Amino acid sequence: MRASRRPGPGAHDVTRTILRGPTIAAHEPPVEPPPAARTGRRVPARRPTMKDIARRAGVSESAVSFALNDRPGVSETTRSRVRRVADQLGWRASTAARALSGEGAATVGLVLARPASSLGIESFFLQLVSGIQEVLSERHLGLLFRVVAGAEEECAVYRRWWAEQRVDGVIVVDPRIGDPRPALLDSLGLPAVVVGGREVDREPQEPVPYPVISTVRVDDAAAMGAIVEHLAGLGHRRVVHVAGLAGLAHTTRRVASLRAGAASLGMSAVRSVTTDYSEGQGAEATRLALAGPEPPTAIIYDNDVMAVAGAGVALGMGLSVPRDLSVVAWEDSALCRATHPRLTALDRDATAFGRRAAEELVGLLGGRPARDVAQPTPELVVRDSTAPPLRG
Amino acid sequence: MRASRRPGPGAHDVTRTILRGPTIAAHEPPVEPPPAARTGRRVPARRPTMKDIARRAGVSESAVSFALNDRPGVSETTRSRVRRVADQLGWRASTAARALSGEGAATVGLVLARPASSLGIESFFLQLVSGIQEVLSERHLGLLFRVVAGAEEECAVYRRWWAEQRVDGVIVVDPRIGDPRPALLDSLGLPAVVVGGREVDREPQEPVPYPVISTVRVDDAAAMGAIVEHLAGLGHRRVVHVAGLAGLAHTTRRVASLRAGAASLGMSAVRSVTTDYSEGQGAEATRLALAGPEPPTAIIYDNDVMAVAGAGVALGMGLSVPRDLSVVAWEDSALCRATHPRLTALDRDATAFGRRAAEELVGLLGGRPARDVAQPTPELVVRDSTAPPLRG
DNA sequence: CGTCAGCACTAATGCGCTTTAGGGACGCGT
DNA sequence: ACGCGTCCCTAAAGCGCATTAGTGCTGACG
Numbered sequence: 001m002r003a004s005r006r007p008g009p010g011a012h013d014v015t016r017t018i019l020r021g022p023t024i025a026a027h028e029p030p031v032e033p034p035p036a037a038r039t040g041r042r043v044p045a046r047r048p049t050m051k052d053i054a055r056r057a058g059v060s061e062s063a064v065s066f067a068l069n070d071r072p073g074v075s076e077t078t079r080s081r082v083r084r085v086a087d088q089l090g091w092r093a094s095t096a097a098r099a100l101s102g103e104g105a106a107t108v109g110l111v112l113a114r115p116a117s118s119l120g121i122e123s124f125f126l127q128l129v130s131g132i133q134e135v136l137s138e139r140h141l142g143l144l145f146r147v148v149a150g151a152e153e154e155c156a157v158y159r160r161w162w163a164e165q166r167v168d169g170v171i172v173v174d175p176r177i178g179d180p181r182p183a184l185l186d187s188l189g190l191p192a193v194v195v196g197g198r199e200v201d202r203e204p205q206e207p208v209p210y211p212v213i214s215t216v217r218v219d220d221a222a223a224m225g226a227i228v229e230h231l232a233g234l235g236h237r238r239v240v241h242v243a244g245l246a247g248l249a250h251t252t253r254r255v256a257s258l259r260a261g262a263a264s265l266g267m268s269a270v271r272s273v274t275t276d277y278s279e280g281q282g283a284e285a286t287r288l289a290l291a292g293p294e295p296p297t298a299i300i301y302d303n304d305v306m307a308v309a310g311a312g313v314a315l316g317m318g319l320s321v322p323r324d325l326s327v328v329a330w331e332d333s334a335l336c337r338a339t340h341p342r343l344t345a346l347d348r349d350a351t352a353f354g355r356r357a358a359e360e361l362v363g364l365l366g367g368r369p370a371r372d373v374a375q376p377t378p379e380l381v382v383r384d385s386t387a388p389p390l391r392g
Numbered sequence: 393m394r395a396s397r398r399p400g401p402g403a404h405d406v407t408r409t410i411l412r413g414p415t416i417a418a419h420e421p422p423v424e425p426p427p428a429a430r431t432g433r434r435v436p437a438r439r440p441t442m443k444d445i446a447r448r449a450g451v452s453e454s455a456v457s458f459a460l461n462d463r464p465g466v467s468e469t470t471r472s473r474v475r476r477v478a479d480q481l482g483w484r485a486s487t488a489a490r491a492l493s494g495e496g497a498a499t500v501g502l503v504l505a506r507p508a509s510s511l512g513i514e515s516f517f518l519q520l521v522s523g524i525q526e527v528l529s530e531r532h533l534g535l536l537f538r539v540v541a542g543a544e545e546e547c548a549v550y551r552r553w554w555a556e557q558r559v560d561g562v563i564v565v566d567p568r569i570g571d572p573r574p575a576l577l578d579s580l581g582l583p584a585v586v587v588g589g590r591e592v593d594r595e596p597q598e599p600v601p602y603p604v605i606s607t608v609r610v611d612d613a614a615a616m617g618a619i620v621e622h623l624a625g626l627g628h629r630r631v632v633h634v635a636g637l638a639g640l641a642h643t644t645r646r647v648a649s650l651r652a653g654a655a656s657l658g659m660s661a662v663r664s665v666t667t668d669y670s671e672g673q674g675a676e677a678t679r680l681a682l683a684g685p686e687p688p689t690a691i692i693y694d695n696d697v698m699a700v701a702g703a704g705v706a707l708g709m710g711l712s713v714p715r716d717l718s719v720v721a722w723e724d725s726a727l728c729r730a731t732h733p734r735l736t737a738l739d740r741d742a743t744a745f746g747r748r749a750a751e752e753l754v755g756l757l758g759g760r761p762a763r764d765v766a767q768p769t770p771e772l773v774v775r776d777s778t779a780p781p782l783r784g
Numbered sequence: 785c786g787t788c789a790g791c792a793c794t795a796a797t798g799c800g801c802t803t804t805a806g807g808g809a810c811g812c813g814t
Numbered sequence: 815a816c817g818c819g820t821c822c823c824t825a826a827a828g829c830g831c832a833t834t835a836g837t838g839c840t841g842a843c844g
Contacts, residue, residue, distance in 0.1 A: 047555050049800055060824045065802060092555035096491035097800035100829045126518055133539040145537040147525040163439050163484035279730040309730035338671040338701035441830055452794045457832060489830035492799045
């Protein structure tokens with residue numbers, strides 16, 4: 001595995017450019033034929049380095065560096081010539097070398113801490129990632145991706161990435177209640193953007209933001225408000241909220257917002273139950289709610305899969321959606337449009353969300369100070385799964 | 393952004409270890425206090441380097457390198473002492489430095505060339521990725537992830553990654569009919585694993601495999617055979633196959649296998665139509681098929697979302713699943729279990745698939761020669777959406 | 785008692801790039 | 815004619831690690 005690619009010390013190339021001055025320099029000094037041509041065996045292409053450019057352009061390596069990085073110190077003539085040679089050779093800076101000389105790794109990291117099984121059901125993440133990509137790729141930043149089982153492991157990954165100099169910053173998802181990650185990242189000095197972060201006016205115990213950590217907020221309260229208003233307007237008084245993971249900050253926010261909204265709108269009975277987002281627990285929660293004493297006339301699900309599963313359960317119990325039960329999904333997707341009836345859903349635009357987060361991180365890496373930015377409130381798309389309740 | 397972290401040339405540390413021999417060496421020579429302690433300002437932790445270890449362990453950097461890489465050249469005593477110091481300091485090799493000294497980037501790449509919109513609906517990919525991760529992470533390999541719009545862009549990404557020394561190998565998905573990627577990767581000498589690759593006995597025009605490109609095959613023919621057999625056994629004679637993207641190799645294979653299987657089982661009318669995997673086109677194809685002259689009694693969908701959408705369309709047209717129409721999804725997921733009726737589906741185990749691919753790539757990187765490995769044939773999970781046709 | 789092998793370890797070099805410290809050549813002012 | 819500043823450009827150092835070529839030192843062997 002460890003091939004000895006190195007020439008012996010005696011083989012060191014001592015060719016030097018003698019001629020001076022750009023106009024009379026030898027543009028194409030006698031270059032030895034590429035090794036492939038000599039050996040006949042197919043050798044994978046060698047990547048060109050700045051040394052190659054320097055030789056062919058008849059200047060020093062430093063001049064090449066200045067020229068290619070738009071730094072002063074070379075004439076325009078030389079700069080353009082160097083550029084041309086670089087293009088011609090198909091040169092790209094080695095990120096390893098760049099990183100080593102202090103430029104950073106040109107990479108940002110993203111860790112998903114969810115059990116593998118629940119990953120596939122969350123279409124949200126892939127869309128988020130593709131939004132992130134749109135921004136990163138135009139800046140030629142790489143995305144280092146990792147799936148882990150839990151929070152501790154996630155922290156270990158950050159530590160490792162930092163120590164290995166693998167990333168310049170990270171995007172943190174699924175903020176939790178007593179989240180250890182911001183403090184960790186801050187202590188490492190690793191710039192980060194927390195997506196779906198704190199609600200400024202709702203969790204004031206959160207102290208002043210860390211200097212290198214931005215937050216992209218979503219207004220869960222307003223979103224839940226829209227849902228509650230919609231349901232109350234239809235006449236629903238008994239609502240169940242099949243929420244997501246108990247530890248997540250946005251779960252807490254949604255639960256609280258539901259309670260607050262319901263109170264102000266005079267709903268008699270609302271309650272939330274937490275789940276692991278799986279269709280199994282969604283179905284089970286639905287079954288329990290509908291079989292209970294005062295069954296709800298509407299259920300709000302924290303994701304699309306559970307909503308579909310719940311609607312299926314209702315159907316199986318002989319109920320009709322939306323006649324006997326209204327269903328709202330917190331997350332619009334193909335799923336909500338594909339099922340029958342089509343589900344009323346909250347459209348979050350995960351792609352835009354990812355874009356926003358990536359932009360913020362890019363800003364941070366560029367030296368912009370950390371801040372909180374707000375993401376537009378998601379829109380409730382009313383479809384066929386919500387209607388006035390039959391029995392009051 | 394470009395902070396001058398560098399000490400002047402005069403500041404070079406000339407401290408030297410005078411004492412010789414491991415047992416009497418000064419284990420903890422007078423170390424200057426960490427900068428943070430001096431300045432008082434919070435400074436992000438500096439990552440320890442081998443030089444730090446060397447100093448504290450009282451040995452040379454080379455000795456440290458030998459010790460930490462399990463290479464001969466140091467005594468066991470020294471080795472363990474160095475290890476201890478390294479642990480204590482929380483040292484991790486900088487991947488940048490490692491890459492620069494020829495060890496590779498310790499990273500593999502994965503490019504998804506699908507429109508962003510269609511990404512979210514394919515739960516397959518996230519599961520594939522999480523399977524890949526399971527293997528990569530235990531080897532401490534990173535996964536560089538990229539979403540692009542099309543095939544040319546994908547090739548450009550490979551080129552760039554190669555030139556920038558960002559990855560040691562890549563995992564290629566969605567093999568196409570006249571796929572340019574294997575040849576490109578081969579010419580770059582970039583090890584790769586193609587997942588869902590060629591069917592050995594079905595596309596003999598494919599020449600001898602490239603020396604650094606392995607393939608993880610799936611037996612689409614056998615899978616389609618199982619489906620056809622199941623449907624034929626129930627008595628279906630008119631079947632429509634709502635397939636995926638026309639250019640993909642596996643689409644071609646499935647279409648061909650369906651035709652072959654149907655012929656051998658005496659089905660009268662089978663046909664395939666290609667789509668973009670979206671629920672919209674799945675619904676549309678279903679509508680067209682059911683409204684046509686000889687409507688099918690069963691439809692096979694190339695993914696779960698289209699299957700659900702198709703079932704919805706049938707419902708909307710007043711048909712009952714499975715009484716009037718049987719539905720099979722090529723891809724099992726929460727979706728298939730959550731809808732009502734639950735869908736008969738082909739369970740591919742995308743996670744295992746990813747694991748397999750990653751293992752193969754790791755082998756390749758370790759010097760194992762390229763080869764074709766077969767993934768177990770997916771299993772047909774029969775649920776409630778398939779039954780004997782009512783009208784023959 | 786000289787010699788040579790073998791061991792434990794250090795010095796030095798290179799990977800590809802950035803950056804700092806010069807170093808000639810030229811022009812301008814006195 | 816000399817000093818001085820500018821402009822272009824080169825030399826050299828350094829980032830953190832792996833690796834190769836030594837370098838003393840010990841012990842065994844003749």
